[in-house]
Amino acid sequence: MMSDSTEYVEQIRRLEREVRILQKKLQRSEADREQLEDTKDKNDSLQRNVIGELRESQAQIALKSRELEKTVEELKAAQDELIESAKMASLGQLVAGVAHEVNTPLGVGVTAASHLDNLAKEFSDYLEGPEVTRESANRFIEGTRQSSEIILKNLRRASELIASFKLVAVDQSIHSTREYNIYEYLGEIMLSLSNRLKRARVEVLIEGDPTLTVSGDPGVLSQIITNLVMNAVIHAYDDGDSGLLKIRFEDSGENICIEFEDDGKGIDSGHLSKIFDPFFTTRRGSGGSGLGLNIVYNLIRGQVGGKIECFSTLGKGTRFVMSMPKVQVEPIMKRAEMS
Amino acid sequence: MFEVAVAHTNDPDTQEAVLEVLAQCAEQLQGKQPQGGIVLAAIDFDHPLVLKSIHEAFPECALIGCTTDGEMSSVLEFQQDSLTVMLFCSDSVKFHAGIGLNVSDDPEGISAHAVHSAVSEMGLEPKLCITLPESLTTNSIVILDGLKKGLGSEVPIVGGLAADQWRFKATYQFCGEQVVTDAVPFLLLAGDVLISHGVAGGWRPVGNLAKVHRAEGNVVFEIDGMKALDYYRQYLGPKKPSSQYPLAVFEGSDHFYLRAPSGEIDEDERSVSFFGDVPVGALVQMTEASREEILDASEASMRAAMATYPGKKPGAAMYFSCASRRQILGLRTREEFERVRTSMECPLPSCGFYTNGEIAPLAKGLPSQFHNETFISVVIGTE
Numbered sequence: 001m002m003s004d005s006t007e008y009v010e011q012i013r014r015l016e017r018e019v020r021i022l023q024k025k026l027q028r029s030e031a032d033r034e035q036l037e038d039t040k041d042k043n044d045s046l047q048r049n050v051i052g053e054l055r056e057s058q059a060q061i062a063l064k065s066r067e068l069e070k071t072v073e074e075l076k077a078a079q080d081e082l083i084e085s086a087k088m089a090s091l092g093q094l095v096a097g098v099a100h101e102v103n104t105p106l107g108v109g110v111t112a113a114s115h116l117d118n119l120a121k122e123f124s125d126y127l128e129g130p131e132v133t134r135e136s137a138n139r140f141i142e143g144t145r146q147s148s149e150i151i152l153k154n155l156r157r158a159s160e161l162i163a164s165f166k167l168v169a170v171d172q173s174i175h176s177t178r179e180y181n182i183y184e185y186l187g188e189i190m191l192s193l194s195n196r197l198k199r200a201r202v203e204v205l206i207e208g209d210p211t212l213t214v215s216g217d218p219g220v221l222s223q224i225i226t227n228l229v230m231n232a233v234i235h236a237y238d239d240g241d242s243g244l245l246k247i248r249f250e251d252s253g254e255n256i257c258i259e260f261e262d263d264g265k266g267i268d269s270g271h272l273s274k275i276f277d278p279f280f281t282t283r284r285g286s287g288g289s290g291l292g293l294n295i296v297y298n299l300i301r302g303q304v305g306g307k308i309e310c311f312s313t314l315g316k317g318t319r320f321v322m323s324m325p326k327v328q329v330e331p332i333m334k335r336a337e338m339s
Numbered sequence: 340m341f342e343v344a345v346a347h348t349n350d351p352d353t354q355e356a357v358l359e360v361l362a363q364c365a366e367q368l369q370g371k372q373p374q375g376g377i378v379l380a381a382i383d384f385d386h387p388l389v390l391k392s393i394h395e396a397f398p399e400c401a402l403i404g405c406t407t408d409g410e411m412s413s414v415l416e417f418q419q420d421s422l423t424v425m426l427f428c429s430d431s432v433k434f435h436a437g438i439g440l441n442v443s444d445d446p447e448g449i450s451a452h453a454v455h456s457a458v459s460e461m462g463l464e465p466k467l468c469i470t471l472p473e474s475l476t477t478n479s480i481v482i483l484d485g486l487k488k489g490l491g492s493e494v495p496i497v498g499g500l501a502a503d504q505w506r507f508k509a510t511y512q513f514c515g516e517q518v519v520t521d522a523v524p525f526l527l528l529a530g531d532v533l534i535s536h537g538v539a540g541g542w543r544p545v546g547n548l549a550k551v552h553r554a555e556g557n558v559v560f561e562i563d564g565m566k567a568l569d570y571y572r573q574y575l576g577p578k579k580p581s582s583q584y585p586l587a588v589f590e591g592s593d594h595f596y597l598r599a600p601s602g603e604i605d606e607d608e609r610s611v612s613f614f615g616d617v618p619v620g621a622l623v624q625m626t627e628a629s630r631e632e633i634l635d636a637s638e639a640s641m642r643a644a645m646a647t648y649p650g651k652k653p654g655a656a657m658y659f660s661c662a663s664r665r666q667i668l669g670l671r672t673r674e675e676f677e678r679v680r681t682s683m684e685c686p687l688p689s690c691g692f693y694t695n696g697e698i699a700p701l702a703k704g705l706p707s708q709f710h711n712e713t714f715i716s717v718v719i720g721t722e
Contacts (some may be wrong), residue, residue: 017350017352017355019632020351020355021349021350021351022348022350023351024351024420025349025420028419028420031504031529032419032669035505035665038578038581039581039583039666039669041576042576042578042580042581042584043627044575045574045575045576045578046545046575046584046625046627047627049405049546049574050545050574050625050627051571053546054549057547070345090696092665276433293489
């Protein structure tokens with residue numbers, strides 16, 4: 001009986017404890033539910049408002065991106081215009097070169113012609129005189145022959161010069177695909193630049209298979225090489241320095257590899273990664289447009305479908321390594337324009 | 340020798356709860372007298388009775404404690420309205436408890452003086468300071484500054500701010516038999532103690548970046564040309580800003596720390612108070628956290644503590660988890676303890692609580708910092 005009652009007391013004590021705990025848990029659960037609902041409301045509101053902000057940001061981004069697209073288009077148009085004027089400027093240089101080069105043979109021709117004219121006048125006066133000898137007739141004939149030879153030789157030289165200028169100038173302004181000998185064509189380009197090279201005291205050495213031909217637009221190669229030469233003449237050497245440019249080319253299966261190397265100052269490593277960027281120039285103040293090498297890059301990557309890399313060591317020189325297909329397809333854009 | 344007893348009861352009757360806790364401790368200690376300990380109690384208990392009873396049972400024990408927002412231990416896992424006690428016995432680790440009273444009068448000076456005096460009394464170089472300061476009456480960052488000043492920068496400080504079950508009315512701190520409010524109790528450990536810890540959050544910034552235009556200490560008045568309260572209301576609606584929605588305060592473009600609203604607002608000024616200072620000119624962003632991210636972070640915190648423990652055999656673990664985590668986790672709060680327990684390499688006697696703010700260095704060797712929304716795991720031992 002005694003042990004029963006102790007057991008009951010113990011059981012009641014346990015049950016009372018359970019009840020206390022459960023009551024407290026219930027009470028806590030109510031309070032927690034209120035807090036959690038409050039948190040849930042805040043979370044819902046936060047989500048709604050953040051989504052609202054995101055929508056607003058998206059709309060702003062869309063607007064900004066439309067504005068940016070427009071700006072990019074405008075910049076592209078401005079860049080095209082600049083590239084076009086840079087091309088025209090290089091044609092202008094070509095014309096100046098033509099004038100200078102042709103001037104020499106024409107000048108010699110004019111002198112020889114006026115000498116011939118004098119000879120003819122002298123001989124005419126002589127014929128009206130009292131004595132006409134065979135010896136003087138022979139002297140006259142010799143004089144006229146010499147003058148004619150000089151005139152003929154110089155007119156031929158002028159004609160040759162004009163022919164090669166015409167080839168390069170026409171190739172630079174009118175693009176068409178044909179098969180051409182790369183060694184000879186590089187020679188023509190150098191001839192057209194000879195005036196500028198002479199002034200800069202820079203010599204050019206061309207090495208490669210003289211029979212190798214390429215099918216493509218020679219005007220593009222002309223622009224590439226002209227821009228590389230002008231870039232080297234302007235940037236690689238200080239005024240008064242002399243230099244040597246080496247152009248090497250070789251057949252590498254489907255491609256032709258061209259190396260263009262100068263022995264000038266070299267390019268600072270900080271600038272090396274930017275040299276193909278549009279408008280990058282270290283000579284902004286002295287008239288550099290910063291487009292020369294960008295045009296080269298675009299022509300090789302875009303028009304020719306080739307690759308270009310630049311290596312440089314300060315104080316030793318700079319080397320451009322280009323690779324382009326031997327058979328170059330006309331760019332789609334141009335075909336569309338033509339049709 | 341380093342032995343740890345952990346007792347935990349959810350009996351809401353104070354007398355019964357204390358008896359149960361003491362019985363559990365006696366069983367584990369088997370006659371040994373503990374030298375140090377921590378008491379974590381829900382707000383509704385008769386705290387003087389709790390402390391008096393424990394003190395009577397273990398008069399030599401250096402004891403500190405506080406009220407909480409929820410308790411957890413290796414005995415009953417996560418509980419609310421419960422009482423948990425952790426007691427340490429060791430012949431190679433020395434324990435010394437101290438307290439700074441009326442800390443809001445001079446948070447830095449009182450904290451620095453109290454801890455400095457305690458170090459002198461102990462006569463040993465402390466290796467760790469565990470603190471459970473007041474969270475509502477004063478700026479906790481300044482309390483921490485005071486503790487750092489009094490201890491020197493070498494001693495790591497870990498702990499959590501006393502809480503009151505999300506009521507934000509009054510929290511209580513314990514030291515020996517004393518039950519007070521507006522105080523900073525601390526337990527110093529010296530001797531051959533080995534320590535490691537981990538800190539992780541889980542909150543991430545959402546919404547637009549904004550700039551703090553006007554703030555004084557921990558009270559923010561204007562954000563992005565808007566009154567601070569209106570800034571919060573544009574996100575949370577008419578509800579009062581609460582600590583589950585801290586601001587990410589950016590230092591540089593990637594790194595940020597969190598500052599949580601303390602729940603105190605001024606309707607006239609339309610200002611919002613935070614647990615910690617928010618600098619003028621700082622870029623801030625609203626934040627949110629998912630339950631999964633919170634739980635992943637808790638686990639990461641314990642893994643970090645385990646991975647950096649300098650010895651071979653950890654003796655005990657302590658946790659300080661932000662009360663805001665519990666608010667977001669809801670019914671999944673119990674998973675937090677579960678995830679932390681399973682990420683321990685071996686089962687350890689452990690206890691901890693949901694806090695109104697956490698304290699720990701971001702990594703070993705760095706100065707201790709005040710945190711919001713984090714889970715801090717501390718592992719101690721002698722081997």
